[in-house]
Amino acid sequence: MFDYLKKKKPIPVRLASGSFLAIIIAMSVLADDTTQLMPEIVVSASRTPLPSMEIGSAVTVITADELEKRQVRIVSDVLRDVPGIAVNRTGPVGSQTQIRIRGAEANQTLVLIDGIEVNNPASGSEFNFANILNAGIARIEVLRGPQSAIYGSDAIGGVVNIITKDPEPGFTLSTRGEFGSFSTKDGQVDMGYGSDKFTISGTVERYITHGISVADEKNGNTEKDGYDNTTGRLKISVKPIENLEIKAVGMIVDSDLDSDASAAVVNTIDGEDSSQSLQRYGLTSAKLTLADGAWDQQVKMSYMDDKTNYLNGAGATTYTSEGKRITYGYQSDYYFSTPGFANADHTATFAVERDEEEQYTNSGFSGPNTVNIVNYGYSTEYRVSLWENLFLSGALRYDDNDDLFDNQITYRGTAAYLFDETATRFHSSFGRAVKNPTLFELFGSTPGFTGNPNLKPEEGFGWDAGVEQAFLEDKLILDVTYFNNRIENLIQGSGNTAVNLASTSRIQGMEFTASTEPFENIRFDASYTYTNGKDAIGTALVRRPKHIASLIGNYSFDVMERPANLNLSLQYNGKQSDIVYDSYFPVATRTVDLDSYTLVNLAASYEFAEGAEVYMRGENLLNEDYQEVYGYGSPGISFFAGLHIKFGPF
Template sequence: MFLLIVRKDSAPECLSTPSCPIPNTVVPIRTSVCVVLTALLAGIASAKAQDADLTSGGNVDLPEISVTANLVETPLSQVGSAVTIITGEEIREQQIKFVSEALRQVPGVAVNRTGPVGQFTQVRIRGSEGNQTKVFIDGVEVNDPAAGSEFDFAQLLADDIERIEVLRGPQSALYGSDAVGGVINIIIRRGEGQVRTAARVEGGAFGTIDGNASVSGGTDRYRFIASASGFQTEGISAASTRLGNTEKDSYSNATVFAKGGYSLTDTLDLSAVVRYTANRTDLDSEMFYPKYGHTGPVDSLQDVKGEQFFTRAQARLVLLDGHWEQIAGFAYTDQNRAYRDLDPRMVTSSYDGERSRLDYQSNLFFTTPSLLDASHTLTFAVERDEDRAISKSIWSSFDETIGTTGFVGQYQARFFKDLSITGSVRHDDNDVFKDATTYRATAAYVIAPSGTKLRGSYGTGVKNPTLFELYGFTNNYRGNPDLKPEAAEGWDAGFDQPLFGWGTLDFTYFNQRITDLITGSGQTSINLPGTSKIDGVELGVSVTPMANLTVRASYTYTDGEDANGDTLVRRPKNIASLDVNYVFLDNKAQLNIGVDYNGEQKDWVYNADYSERYTINLKDYTLVNIAGSYKINDNLQFYGRLENILDQKYYEVWGYGTLGFGGYAGVRLTF
């Protein structure tokens, strides 16, 4: 269940625009007097302060908000969980084209792509597996029931993103199965103000061309945005040229989306969003390399064609002068993939994952000034999920459905403006597995003189076996219907420290344990006896040491072992990033330098008949990118970037090729 809550400290656009109820709505940090007035009317400040702001005509700074951590909009100063926010502005500064590239800069996050652009891309949080991260786009859960209940980030372009929130640690108490490592919430911008049309086109290395066009606008009563993006590249060989492979593997992506809303009255708001992506990716197959004594990729005439369809509609009713809110919504996703041999042309296997969700959430806001000077939020939610996976192949086929009904309760309170606590519990009634109850508690305390925020959290998680793990069948895999859900618990502690008004520093220690971990064994999957242990530290810093210069950096150390004491694969112990952005020439020009470091890690390889697997080491690598832009006027901007300027040769997954040095240039128009 994932809903944006209109509460008494929401910005005014939330109360008047239907897209705001979708949980991925952005609350601007600077807003107009009418925004402040609406928030004040909900009880954030006194009536006297309301009058002063109404007549002043000035702008007011509002605290940065998280819409992911507590199911309701919460100022970051009151959030006890570890959460990182990437803004759309930061993404555009670096000219990032895929969301997965932006996530490489988040503490605690590891990204692995099986080859060049367009190939299968996994994201892991705090050492958890890729399918232990729950992903939302505009309030729609997009984990694919037919792809191991995992979201493939290969298809997610970064155009029109407003912000990304990464919530770390077990979150099943709020979000149910799959949220063992954390939650990634991708928020697309909404329409507002005068009708605005924007377009861009660029081209560059590896036969790449991509572009985007959008139109948006809105008033106090309605808002809308529609956008279309395209990306195409000749690419390089998915199987590494270092293994003797030379055939280029191309990739194409076409994405369209629209969202909007209408406020029928001051208390009733309707909104909807729809997103569609069609893609095609050339693939290479696996073979046994006698030279290396294990499997690896090799050139082949294969590809995969896929489609993704995501939609959500919801209604929001606000009663009791904003103190009681009710939200009801329906979401549906359909993701399908067809794998083909191209000589002769035939479909060898296809997978179709469908998910439907019906949810309701009720939020009650009240204060007790005479009792601990406290504000309170009570939340109750219920949701019904139906997950369906359809698999057809030359080996076998299956069509299976699992339904789950979840009940969520949460209490959130703030005392004396310094101490904030939350407690949540969830009970999942599952049609196949044993019912599960999960819980979570957080606390945050702000030391007023220094602005230091101390925070900590503890939570439990659950990860149900995927439909493919239960019923899947291929030439080298057999499903195991006796699998049990994985169970997890984790805690973290840390602080966020303002740095003399010109930056912030955050530090977190985390500790997670997973039992009944599902892992491959021979040609099937089993629950690994014992407990897998993961712990580490996360460090982030953002500073503005001088006007127009911003420096952001992050570092993560992760130590993860399964119950046998073996190092977890594709989880490097050390990950670091650096981003430096400088604006000059009267804000017309911009220069950005980005550095991503990925430490040594292990990966799986198999013997000739896939009956055994073992690990090998992958070397560390450093990627350096430079991006720049120049604005001719308010309507025209030229930009360009150089990627992997060190021309690093590396593996993210053993044997799969990665892009070398490349340059790109483009133009952006706005009307």
């Protein structure tokens, strides 16, 4: 009964272009008969969790096991392997980091951490990935395509959902310490206790590096710009009675970053500027299950606060920016079956939420200023599975926005069909999404800018269709997906304010993925993305490379009857364009091309005793000299080593 689709693990999508794919196919031919890709439940693709085989949208799942085998410390680094995602960082670790999904803008991607919306209202409603370490992360889900019908504003390109770990049964304690290039030191402590009625887990990670120059060293900049980050997470779950679960999660990130200055025409040069950031996130929720498991009711309240002080070389604060969001929500899910009609299973969901955003700024020009906005969202979703082969969903959302701009209706539909005879899965989705004007665009005030309260929301319509095929008795899984997006009413600066452009950006492309486990202890994942994005006059959209690919190989084996692991990753980022804008001389603004680059990383680990592991890794082993944003440097070849010790569970 279509073993692959009934048992598969959704491909934590990686890379495949011609030669990569040939390697995977060749290895699969040698596969033994015991390897199976295992099943996976996906949390973010719908209002309720569901098996990957039922999902019509394109989604990627990255697990904690993958993060550890690759020894990824910065979350944005692993997102480079996800099809459809372009990553741009303005310099070394800790610098401003953007991601773009399927050609959409960086602030058109919604980011969740344990269900908390963390896009910063005071920073263009964008999430800066610079400060997210992998501390305590259980999985990362990337949902591509318009998702506003499920999640509201900011989800034109898609959604990144970061989920932290729940503790194992009993008491556990683990600690990790490493050091490496650029005087980098990283330490982490995890503690947890789990039982049927109560669980608690906490993580603290401290990351310090002297770094490299933010301004590219090849332009004569030699000053090192350091970065330090302290991240703490706490997660609690209580079940006072069998059908009631109460949860609370909290997270704090305290970071400091040295940066460089901008100069006329030259762009970025050495300087003594710096910034101090404090991010705080929290959520409490309760879930009550009634009618013998047929009816779930959930309430939640989430909070985010993201504050940054920008300092000059003398240590004086020149600008303060703080964004806050408080969200209240209620959701009702009802499950029922009609075995006499198409052997169908149904899920009906209704949800309502209140979202308040606040922006605080303080500068020498405008002084302190606080503005806020309140929106209400009402959404419904219906899912049905028919004959265990056809899976359909439809979602509709109405957003009652502040009087400043129009209310919005968004929608999404998905379909997946399993064709048992040929081990094929067809999947497709379509939807309309919106991005509300940001508080700065509505109310901002600088020496050269005044907000425009007459702005309209940005609008996106997109669809995709693909086919997933199993070969060689489910040992090789290939997927190809075509996507097409249209984005209208883009908000851009014009003169001394912001306006909606009367134009449409058109983006289309292809995503190819492959995954195989030719032997029990060997796995290859590959992906390749082609993206063709242009504005209304046919100019290529900046920071969207046409070609992105990656290949990951993992080999687990024993040394002296103790487990060891090798992980090799290759990441290719094709040529892309960027805009060089000079605030001193606007006429000097120009478009430049940034060269392609390939990153090669190798990680190795060995568990020399029960619960004790030594590891090391090399990054950018080809010592590529590249820029992801014009004028900003990137780290060269580097090496790291560390020790991880785990106690328990007891």
